[in-house]
Amino acid sequence: MSTTKDEVVRGKIFSDSYTSSGEGFLRSYVLGFIRNSDEGSEFDVRTRGIRHLSDDQLLDVMTSKGYDMILGINGEGILGHLAYQTGELRGLPCWNVFSVAKNPNYPGDVNGAMLGVRLGKDLIQIARKKGVPFLRVGKGNHRQTVMMLKRLFRERETQRVSVDLANNSVEIFD
Secondary structure, three states: OOOOOOOOOOOOOOOOOOOOOOOOOHHHHHHHHHOOOOOOOHHHHHHHHHHOOOOHHHHHHHHHEEEEEEEEEEEEEEEEEEEEEEEEEOOOEEEEEEEEEOOOOOOOOOOHHHHHHHHHHHHHHHHHHHHHOOEEEOHHHHHHHHHHHHHHOOOOHOOOOEEEOOOOEEOOOO
């Protein structure tokens, strides 16, 4: 895969070509994210018992549990990611965003908030195309997810979404 300035890799990062034959830097980033999760986070607790698996087995299990991510990439590497898991809200499909992070090795956008906003908008477009009507975004106590929700709230008309800041959720309209 060639990378261009500010490319976004959309979905199926945990699976498909990224399992055994994916580009090394993408595969390494995803596996690093899984194996080095924030200690004590829900993701850490949920994945602790499977992180000993081989790389291919780990990616297969993560995919089967509905995990995926989108990546921000420029010509020099991965800028950051937005990770989510498939779930349900009110009996309808929902993607639960649980990690928005900037790669600390890249300068600019010091705290990653603007990258998070951009990836959040991209995820809305992907969800809309796949018929996923809801996103839930963390627990509201992480700077990047709060910034993303507030920005989406301000842009709710142009993004064609309803944002419930109290419940950290986004309803996506066709």
